[in-house]
Amino acid sequence: MIAVIAAVVVPLGYRSMETPSGTAAPADSAAPVTPDASAPVPRTSSPRREHGGPVGEADGVVPDGTTVFDDATPAVAELDAELLDALREAAADAAAYGVGFQVNSGWRSAAYQERLLREAVAEHGSVAEAARWVATPETSPHVSGDAVDIGGSDAQTWLFEHGAAYGLCPVYRNEPWHYELRTEAVDGRCPPMYADPTHDPRMQR
Template sequence: MSRTTSSASLSRTALRMLAVVLVGAVATVLGIAIHQSATSTASPSTGSPTDIALGPDATSVEQGGLPEGVTAFDEGYPGVDRLEPDLLSALQEATTAAAVDGVDIVINSGWRSREHQEQLMRDAIVKYGSAEEAARWVATPDTSAHVTGAGVDVGPFEGTLWLSEFGARYGLCQIYGNEPWHYELRPEAIDQGCPEMRADATHGPGDGH
């Protein structure tokens, strides 16, 4: 075999290897895109039952509805403004600290009117098939921490993950094991750590969600 023929053969081999690498890279990118698309349209069971029941635009701002991306610093929304002042202050401190770590914390649901909470409860009963099962996810207006401004649902996933690790520094604690997005203020947590989580609001005393 001549040197020219050998070089041509090597060139063809290199091109084939390059083509394989490029095809693999394209497949990887497409796979990631497909996964992200599937995640964004996944079953509602992966999110907060509150969000599943109504969605972001199903109630008015006056009733506590919030558009996407609202933070503890966004004034003019009753869902934020009517949170307990100490809770709101703690959220603002945590939001600022999380931002330094490159993590966003948004408020998906804060204060809610009694009417809004009642509708959430009715929707949950339809969704879960009974008042008993619905009570694991949505409280009555008389027991909801959201109605009193003492509870807040946060996101996105990275935000809840950050709060699960650092929230106690600000007195912010996850209360229910089945709701990683629901936080309430427990000032003693700053020195003592957050109390043990309850499985859901039907287990033990405490405010509702």
């Protein structure tokens, strides 16, 4: 009987998930750097909450192949309207150069963000180290719908070079996929990036 129970329980065990990005904002004295194409791209597999059942698309889990034009996907549809408009304008222009914008993460529920934070602590070994990658539900711009993680090194590079014209700016040097709307950048340049979220004053609340 024990052997049978073990055979059933093991496949249902906890699956760790590489965290997308957790936070964002602008302005560090260091100069921006070109996104590293070898940087890890967040996975889109569906994790499970420790309490309360599965986390799914309704919480912001993103199906493979999602783009900025997928209105039926909550992670896209629940983004701030101005951010989404800017993303779609940029994506339409980038498509003329054969560049497609894949969404790896967008809006997230507080429950999903909390899950990602727990996983980051388990993966990195401490709350302090996890904070370099994942924000709390209270501070995450993903939860408020103000941040998007763009997949594909070509898309990240295109946005890095042209995003300011649409008000789309990279925020953290350790997360070249994480973009937020900075409307003041349209007529100039994006603000300098933070090294990581722990340098972002918004994350200190």
